[in-house]
Amino acid sequence: MLVETAGFGNSSFAESSRGQITVESSQSRVFLPNASAICLESRKSVYTSVQLILSSRGIESIADKRGYRHLLEHLVARSLPGHDEKIEGAGGLLTAYTDRDWIRFEWKVPAGKEKLAYEGLEAFLKPKTFTAEQIKKESRIIYLEGLETSILERNIEKDWLTFYGSDGIAPLGDANELEKVEPEELAMMWKALTSGPQVTISISGNIDLKQESNTIKKIAQQCSIGKDKPWKLRQLSDNITAGSGRSIYTNSVDSKRTMSALIAAFGVGAKLKDTAIHYQPTFRGGLISLVGEGKVAKIVADEGEKVIFDLGKRYVRGWIDFKTSNASESAAFHGILMSLDRSFSPKKLKENIDLAPVSDFRAELTALGGQL
Amino acid sequence: MNLLAFSLLHLPFLNLASTAQVEPPPLLEIADYDAKQIEIEVLVKLPKLTLAQWHVLEQTVWNLTSRTQRYGSRDILRIIKPGSKVRTALLPDAVRLGISVDREELSGGLGLMQSFLTSPSFVKEAYREKPAAESSVYEPMVVPNGISSTPLATPETSLELWSALVRTNTVSISVSGNFSPGEPTKKWGMFIDGWQPKFTGNLPFTYARRTEKPTEGQTLVFDFESQKPDEFAKLVFMSVILGGGKQSILFKTTREKLAETYRQEAFVMPTEKGWKLRILLGVEKAKFTPEKIEGIRKEILEAVKKCNESQVKTAAGLFRGYLQNDISIRPICLGGDVDVVKEESDRLFLRSYYFFKAGRAWSQDLFLTVAESFDAELSAKLLTRIVSESKAHFQ
Numbered sequence: 001m002l003v004e005t006a007g008f009g010n011s012s013f014a015e016s017s018r019g020q021i022t023v024e025s026s027q028s029r030v031f032l033p034n035a036s037a038i039c040l041e042s043r044k045s046v047y048t049s050v051q052l053i054l055s056s057r058g059i060e061s062i063a064d065k066r067g068y069r070h071l072l073e074h075l076v077a078r079s080l081p082g083h084d085e086k087i088e089g090a091g092g093l094l095t096a097y098t099d100r101d102w103i104r105f106e107w108k109v110p111a112g113k114e115k116l117a118y119e120g121l122e123a124f125l126k127p128k129t130f131t132a133e134q135i136k137k138e139s140r141i142i143y144l145e146g147l148e149t150s151i152l153e154r155n156i157e158k159d160w161l162t163f164y165g166s167d168g169i170a171p172l173g174d175a176n177e178l179e180k181v182e183p184e185e186l187a188m189m190w191k192a193l194t195s196g197p198q199v200t201i202s203i204s205g206n207i208d209l210k211q212e213s214n215t216i217k218k219i220a221q222q223c224s225i226g227k228d229k230p231w232k233l234r235q236l237s238d239n240i241t242a243g244s245g246r247s248i249y250t251n252s253v254d255s256k257r258t259m260s261a262l263i264a265a266f267g268v269g270a271k272l273k274d275t276a277i278h279y280q281p282t283f284r285g286g287l288i289s290l291v292g293e294g295k296v297a298k299i300v301a302d303e304g305e306k307v308i309f310d311l312g313k314r315y316v317r318g319w320i321d322f323k324t325s326n327a328s329e330s331a332a333f334h335g336i337l338m339s340l341d342r343s344f345s346p347k348k349l350k351e352n353i354d355l356a357p358v359s360d361f362r363a364e365l366t367a368l369g370g371q372l
Numbered sequence: 373m374n375l376l377a378f379s380l381l382h383l384p385f386l387n388l389a390s391t392a393q394v395e396p397p398p399l400l401e402i403a404d405y406d407a408k409q410i411e412i413e414v415l416v417k418l419p420k421l422t423l424a425q426w427h428v429l430e431q432t433v434w435n436l437t438s439r440t441q442r443y444g445s446r447d448i449l450r451i452i453k454p455g456s457k458v459r460t461a462l463l464p465d466a467v468r469l470g471i472s473v474d475r476e477e478l479s480g481g482l483g484l485m486q487s488f489l490t491s492p493s494f495v496k497e498a499y500r501e502k503p504a505a506e507s508s509v510y511e512p513m514v515v516p517n518g519i520s521s522t523p524l525a526t527p528e529t530s531l532e533l534w535s536a537l538v539r540t541n542t543v544s545i546s547v548s549g550n551f552s553p554g555e556p557t558k559k560w561g562m563f564i565d566g567w568q569p570k571f572t573g574n575l576p577f578t579y580a581r582r583t584e585k586p587t588e589g590q591t592l593v594f595d596f597e598s599q600k601p602d603e604f605a606k607l608v609f610m611s612v613i614l615g616g617g618k619q620s621i622l623f624k625t626t627r628e629k630l631a632e633t634y635r636q637e638a639f640v641m642p643t644e645k646g647w648k649l650r651i652l653l654g655v656e657k658a659k660f661t662p663e664k665i666e667g668i669r670k671e672i673l674e675a676v677k678k679c680n681e682s683q684v685k686t687a688a689g690l691f692r693g694y695l696q697n698d699i700s701i702r703p704i705c706l707g708g709d710v711d712v713v714k715e716e717s718d719r720l721f722l723r724s725y726y727f728f729k730a731g732r733a734w735s736q737d738l739f740l741t742v743a744e745s746f747d748a749e750l751s752a753k754l755l756t757r758i759v760s761e762s763k764a765h766f767q
Contacts, residue, residue: 047697084618089686091693093617093700110697137631144634147590148654273438293500314454328698 025330028209029338034196036220037342039334040212041204045327047092048205050107050117052124053339054193055200056100057283065189067142067173068181070098072190074138075130077105080123086116094120098171101282102339103193108328111206121201122219128190130183143175156278156289159247163287196223202335204327247289248367253281253337254344259316259352260360264368265290266319267312271299283340296369309361313353320346399560400724402548404716409453410549411717412481413724414469414489417542419575420644428533431525433460433467434502435494436534440487451480458488459717461707464644466725467537468707470717475550479559485545486563489538494527501525536571546724548716591635592653592660594669594762599646601730605742607640607649610758611703612694612743613679613687613751614638614651614672620687621755625675626653626668639705642729649758650705657766665764676755681748688743695736 025043032038056069077096078084087094092109105124107117149157149172160168192198201216248265250258262279265288269275272292279288300308323333324346337344421429437458439445452458452471459470469488473481547556598607615622615638622636635654640647653668693699695713704722706712712722726734746754 047693047699078618085682085686088617088619088693089689091689091697091699093690093693095700108693108697108699110693140631141627141634144632144654144656147656148635326698 025204026209027334028213030213030217031342032196032217032221034221034223034225036196036199036201036223037338038213038216038220039200039202039331039338040207040209040216041202041327041330041334042207042209043204043327043330045111045205047108047110047327048114048117048203048207049328049331050109050114050121051202051331051335052105052121053200053202053335054103055198055339056102056193057198059189059192059198066169067171067178068186068189069103069193070142070171070173071135071138071178071181072186072193073098073103073105074141075134075186076124076128076190079128080120083120083123087120090116092116099280100171101280101284102336104332104336106328106332114203114205114207114212118215118219122222125194125199125219125223127194128187130186132183135181135183135186136179139175139179142173142178146172146175152276152278152291156247156287159287159289163247163249164285167285191224194223196220196225198339199223200335200339202331202338204331204334247287248364250279250282250286250288252283253286253340254348254352256352256356257360257364258286259349259356261288261364261367262316262319263309263312263353263356263361264364265312266315267308267310268296268299268365268368270311270315271303271308281336281340281344283344290368296365300365300369305358305362305365308365309358312361313356316353317350320349398544399557400544400546400727401551401553401556402546402720402723403551403553404548405550407549407716410473410475410478410481410547410551411720412471412473412485413459413546413717413721414485415544415724415728416467416469416489416538417544417728418463418465418467418537421575425533425575428525428529429467429537430462431502432494432530432534433462435499435527435530436460436488436492437469438498439493439495440484441491441493442487443484448484451477451484459721461710463642463707463725465642466728468721468725470721472717478547478549478551478556482545482547482556482559482563486560486567489543490564490567492531492534494530496527499527499530533575535569536575539569539572540567544724544728546720548720589767590654590657591767592655592657592665592668592764593767594651594653594759594764596649596651596758596762597643597646598649601646604640604647604726604730605739606746606754607647607758608703608739609687609691609743609746610751610755611638611640611649612691612701613684613755614649614758616687616694616701616703617690619683619690621672621675621679621683622651622653625671626655630668630671632656632668637702639703641705642725649762651759651762660766669759669762669764672759673756676752676759679748679752679755684746684748684751688746691743692740695740 025041027042028038028040030038030040059065059069073096077094084094087107087109090110090113092107092113095106095108097104097106105120107120109117157170160170162168199220201220203212203216248261250261252258265277265279269277269290269292272290272294275290275292277288277290280286303311320333322329324330333346337346337349418429437448437460439448443451448458452473456472459468461468469485471481471484545560547560596607612620614620615636617623620636620638622633622638626633626636632655633653635652637652638649639652640649642648651672655668690699690701691703694701694703698714700711700714702711704712706722706725710718712718723734726732
């Protein structure tokens, strides 16, 4: 039960280097009348990854509900007695993550044992009740989780606050506030999070698309239609302040501006020592945080802008390829993108690499150079 | 994986006092026609080092892979798989160096490895002190000595120490990937034949004595040491029962019952002379007195006594998932935050290191057989010994 702080985009360059991976897979996307969505992928894999992604659109971590979704993630993940034992005994594992734009549960089960995961999936989508005692205990665990935050993660959290003010608060939550949350309020939030428009189910593995599609549709169509259809879009403030020397601003993951910023960060990052790029795809304002040793201006002067541009495009392509290179990554990547916007896909992001104009890239490179 | 060839040459035991020049460092080949790239892993076996030497070595390894006398930083980037890094890890008894290269760069990769070993370059202008662990709270938990920075390491001390550590009988190299059987051995021979190490006696270097103690961290650690190589598989399985997944003893005790941890893990890591099972508890240190630490130990022991067949079976299933289904638990820790069964490069390192450490070939089946041979009674007995005899401290 981790907060996936920067985990999604924690791109060591080893990841992006594995680019041009050819994976044989077939996919299917299903949209149900209750506005929930299913993404299925059939591929060669020893395990199947079953993921439930609950979008936070309209239920973001605003100041007065800070950490509620994270608390829910903790409570719901352990809400089905005996479930973890069944999954682990079969050679699988259930994990859960909370981020600014989603909660994600993943059941990783050996091929052929998908039913075990579906039991959990179905149970999690049902309404829940909680007790004050459960809330108090998990708030304490969340407090301890906060103590495990690394210096780097804290710096990135600071960047979010610098750039976005109170809209940039981390989804972790404050344990002192969380332990006072009313059980009924949490139950209501869970109901909202599991309504159709918020729900994406993404499955990847050695599966029969038609058969699994029928099974999952039966589970997903039980979700309520939800009051907010289509999504209520809550934008982060446009009042951006250049900040701490690590991060640059992005907007929606499918925008050309974001792609230009990624190309600049990956291109420069390729030439830094001990590079890591932290980026969370989002449908609203976001950040790309670049970590490494070296001077951007010198790198650009030494290598030339075109070299950085070409290198950046190659690495972004490699990063996207890596994010679809195995069943677990692929289910997460497809599912998260779909949860942000039903039209988002890795393929669409790749198209944007070729469309990214040099002028935008230059602007992002300047922003990066000025801040590092 | 399609294993087409598996040749294992003799790995001599470490004897730094030996002056006899015998044969070049041995090479293990694992040919795999399905592989998309070639992995090269080198181990440099270490003698017992003083804390001062440890410090110099840590900085040495940090600086080693930036350039060599023959290869500049751009040459290195050209040879290794585009965008990848040179993998390094410092273990209590060995240094790991690893690279991934494309098929056509096998020669280049072997040449680069030979250059890291025999012609390192520690240039004053580029020599940098290893920064404190910033990206991972985990790193301080797995470094051998919790070393902090002091000005002991310089380009000169690094060159001196590295040259003394790298000898024909301390180095082993493993290669896996799509190549013709015998090809890496032949090419490696061309690079390394005739090489004479600069030093052959005992380490002559006595750097200034360190006076400060390693910094005490925030994580409560229980360490159980074993010097019996054949206990490794048993300890690994015990660490799964203790800390693997949400049915584990630690999850159920320190997290669910006591609400004292968010992170609770157990893994096996190497020591100079054997293995160590480490229990790692992310507690609120400020509230932990020695009495409370012993209270935690008592609670874990109580849970161990109640260990039942269902728990052991669940752990065995999870362990199988770890070895066969890419399940992310980590009962084996061989330096850094690396899962040693996930990537081909890390599996090659595991094979290589296990042979070097235990003197026998790594066998997944053997580990699974060991796990399945444990029942609740046997598990409780060994776990009681582990938890009772382990030493507690903060790291």
